[in-house]
Amino acid sequence: ITGIMPHGECYMINASVSQWTRLCELDIPSAVEEHLRNPEDQMYRLPAAVLNLEKRLGEPVKVHNDDKIRRQKLQQQKKSDSRLKGPNTEMESPSHPGVELSAALAKLSADAVSAPATRERSDIRKVKTTDLPELEHVFAEGLYFTLTDVVLLPCIHQYLISLQKHTPSTLSHLPLLLRWYQRVQELPSVLRAAKDCGMALLSLSTADPCPPQPENPQPSGAEQEGPQLEQEPFIGGPRPTLTKLQENGIDAVYSAHPCPTWTVDWESLPAAVNPTEGKMSDARAVRKQQQLNNLVAMVTELAHPGHTVVDFCSGGGHVGIVLAYTLPKCQVILIENKEESLVRARDRSAQLGLTNIGFVQANLDYFTGNFNIGVALHACGVATDMVLDRCLQARAGFVISPCCYGFIQNTLKFNFPKSARFTETLSYKEHMVLCRFADQTAVSLPPERRLIGKRCMGLVDLDRSWAAETHGYSVRVMTMVPEGCSPKNNMLVGIPTR
Numbered sequence: 001i002t003g004i005m006p007h008g009e010c011y012m013i014n015a016s017v018s019q020w021t022r023l024c025e026l027d028i029p030s031a032v033e034e035h036l037r038n039p040e041d042q043m044y045r046l047p048a049a050v051l052n053l054e055k056r057l058g059e060p061v062k063v064h065n066d067d068k069i070r071r072q073k074l075q076q077q078k079k080s081d082s083r084l085k086g087p088n089t090e091m092e093s094p095s096h097p098g099v100e101l102s103a104a105l106a107k108l109s110a111d112a113v114s115a116p117a118t119r120e121r122s123d124i125r126k127v128k129t130t131d132l133p134e135l136e137h138v139f140a141e142g143l144y145f146t147l148t149d150v151v152l153l154p155c156i157h158q159y160l161i162s163l164q165k166h167t168p169s170t171l172s173h174l175p176l177l178l179r180w181y182q183r184v185q186e187l188p189s190v191l192r193a194a195k196d197c198g199m200a201l202l203s204l205s206t207a208d209p210c211p212p213q214p215e216n217p218q219p220s221g222a223e224q225e226g227p228q229l230e231q232e233p234f235i236g237g238p239r240p241t242l243t244k245l246q247e248n249g250i251d252a253v254y255s256a257h258p259c260p261t262w263t264v265d266w267e268s269l270p271a272a273v274n275p276t277e278g279k280m281s282d283a284r285a286v287r288k289q290q291q292l293n294n295l296v297a298m299v300t301e302l303a304h305p306g307h308t309v310v311d312f313c314s315g316g317g318h319v320g321i322v323l324a325y326t327l328p329k330c331q332v333i334l335i336e337n338k339e340e341s342l343v344r345a346r347d348r349s350a351q352l353g354l355t356n357i358g359f360v361q362a363n364l365d366y367f368t369g370n371f372n373i374g375v376a377l378h379a380c381g382v383a384t385d386m387v388l389d390r391c392l393q394a395r396a397g398f399v400i401s402p403c404c405y406g407f408i409q410n411t412l413k414f415n416f417p418k419s420a421r422f423t424e425t426l427s428y429k430e431h432m433v434l435c436r437f438a439d440q441t442a443v444s445l446p447p448e449r450r451l452i453g454k455r456c457m458g459l460v461d462l463d464r465s466w467a468a469e470t471h472g473y474s475v476r477v478m479t480m481v482p483e484g485c486s487p488k489n490n491m492l493v494g495i496p497t498r
Contacts, residue, residue, distance in 0.1 A: 019411055023052060024140070024148050032159045039162045046173060050159065053140075053152075057176035060134035061142040062407060069143075070132035075124050077133060128445075137176070138183060149184055153194075156181060160202055171204065178204050238437040238456055241430045245459065248425045252458025255476035262297040264289070264322060272351040273325050275318045290485035291377060291401070292322055298399040298493050299375055305329035307372035310396075312364045312379065312387045317345030319377050324349070324357040333358045335367050364390065374398045378488060381407030385414050388464065388492070392471045397495045401480070403488045405438035405460055419466035434459050441487040450487075457490050465492060472498040 031047035140148045160181060163170050171178060184190050185201050194201050245251060266274055266289055275288040296319075299309060307330045311320035314334035324332040334357065336342045342361050349357050360367060365386050374391040375398070376384065384402040391398040410416060410428060417423045417431045426434075438460050440453035458477060465475035475494040483489050 020056075020141075020148075022412065023049060023056075024151055028053060028152065029155050032155045035159060036162060039166045046170065050174070050177070054174050054177050057137045057140070057180055059137075061137055062135075070135060071124050071127070073133050073135065074127060075121065078124075130440075137180070140180060145184070145187065149180075153181075153184060153190070154199070157199060157201065160204065164202065164204070238433055238452055241426065241433045242452075242455065242459075244430070245425060250421065250425060250459070250462070252455050252462060253477065254458060255478045257294075257478050257481055258301065259297050260481040263293045264296055264326065269325065270352055272348045273322055287485045288318060290482060291480060292319060294480040294485075294491060295319055295375060295377055295399055295401065296322055296326060298491065299323060299373055300327065302373050302397045302399070302493075302495060303327055303330050304372075307331070308333065308370070309373045309375060310335060310367070310369075310371045310390075312367075312374060312376040312390070313383055314345065315341045317341075317348055319375060320357065321345065321348055321352070321354070323375070324354050325352060328356060331356050331358070333360060333367075333369075333371070335360050335362060335364050337361060337363050370394055371396050374400070376400045378403035378486070380404040382409070382411060382414055384492075385418070385464065388468060389413070391494070392468060392473070395496050398492065400492045401486075401488065402457075402461060402464075402490055402492065405435045405457060405488075408432075408435040408460070417463045419463045419470070421466060422463040431460075431463070443484075443487060457488070461490050461492055465494070468492075468494055472496055 027049035028047075031049040035047060135143065137143075139145045140152055156177065160171070160178075181202075181204065191201070274285075275292065276282070276285040303309060309320075309323055309327070309330050310333045311317075311323065312335050314320045314336045315338075317334055320332050320334040323330070334342065334345055336345070336359075339361055342359055346359055349359075364383065367390065371394055374387055374394070374396050376387045378401055379387050381404045384400055385408075387400055388398065390396075408416060409432070416428060416435075417426055422431065434456045437453055438456035441450050441457065443450075445453070461477045465477050468475050473494045474497050475492060478491050478493065480486065480489040480491055
């Protein structure tokens, strides 16, 4: 953690982790360690944690703004189909994620240069988002190589060595894990690191047939008793769920915006305050200004001299820097886990000579200091709920714009729905339907689809607001103005009432 720590803010490692983090950092290492103690006693038992990882590697990948990559994949599939019709034409294996792998390797390349924009074919542009092909895993978390791959590799390496020695036939039940293991070896940096550590990586073919096992591998009894990490599948459309809520007197409720015409006087501010100084197009910068108008207006309504305002998931400081400049009698703290983003924010702050701003490089739930107002612009998925939780613990007001509703899922710390009334009405699976369709608000979608998406957004945030109100808060769910400033234009504004 780096940066300024005003007013005695403290930091600690939080024991509450996501199910995915627990699986990769706790369950799999423990399961492999147990297996290595008595490998022959577990000849036909695959640990539940390993089976869960195999299952996760087969699930569709979700990445932010994946529409473009999925359309590229569709175009590639259509080209492959046309080649297949020709004589003596070999087709790339459908299990090989060509577009996904290209995107992953481009991300890893330090010398990668953005490809020139090419207009998609008209037939590809017209395909509905829901009809686009899903993306496949390249690495453990999806398309991109992350620290998770680094954490998993030594454990999986030792486990595969043991399986190959004692029960090679078991490998046939882990085709996706083997594919991942081979793929990480395609990275020169991984090979160099393995060599430096004295790790002789195996060359295992995912295509070689393995003899059948006498019985299906099953988790051991002790593992079956442990917490289940599997997520329920996404099934069905939104209408039955919306109807069920209506029948129980529940529908999206939006409060009127208290100051729809209020705006930051951007023309009079120094250039370093303006989001146009960031790395974005002019059109996006205007929309960002409009989004900031909404958040700054709400924070200004709640803030008093001497208050501490925390900008969670601050990125390059678009929100926090404007707040620090326009509220000079308040202390503003930016929390961000990406060093590059925080460096940009500190550079902009230094240009302005701000003395009421601090920076913390950390995951947001590691910040445990006291503050008066929490703010977050487009906190992705459960990050919104993490910010809400921190604000409730600190008895702080909050101004939060949620995003990526489709990434919401149960974790060790949060269960959905959150409020008693929603829980009495909807199952987790039905709530997940709302979350998935709440992401259907892109401007490229038909108007009726966007209206359903907006309604689902309002219901997900209504559930959040009702849950917060049980902690002694007054919460308003409102829409940013103008609505076109973002497809994700909801705001949650809350203040403690007791």
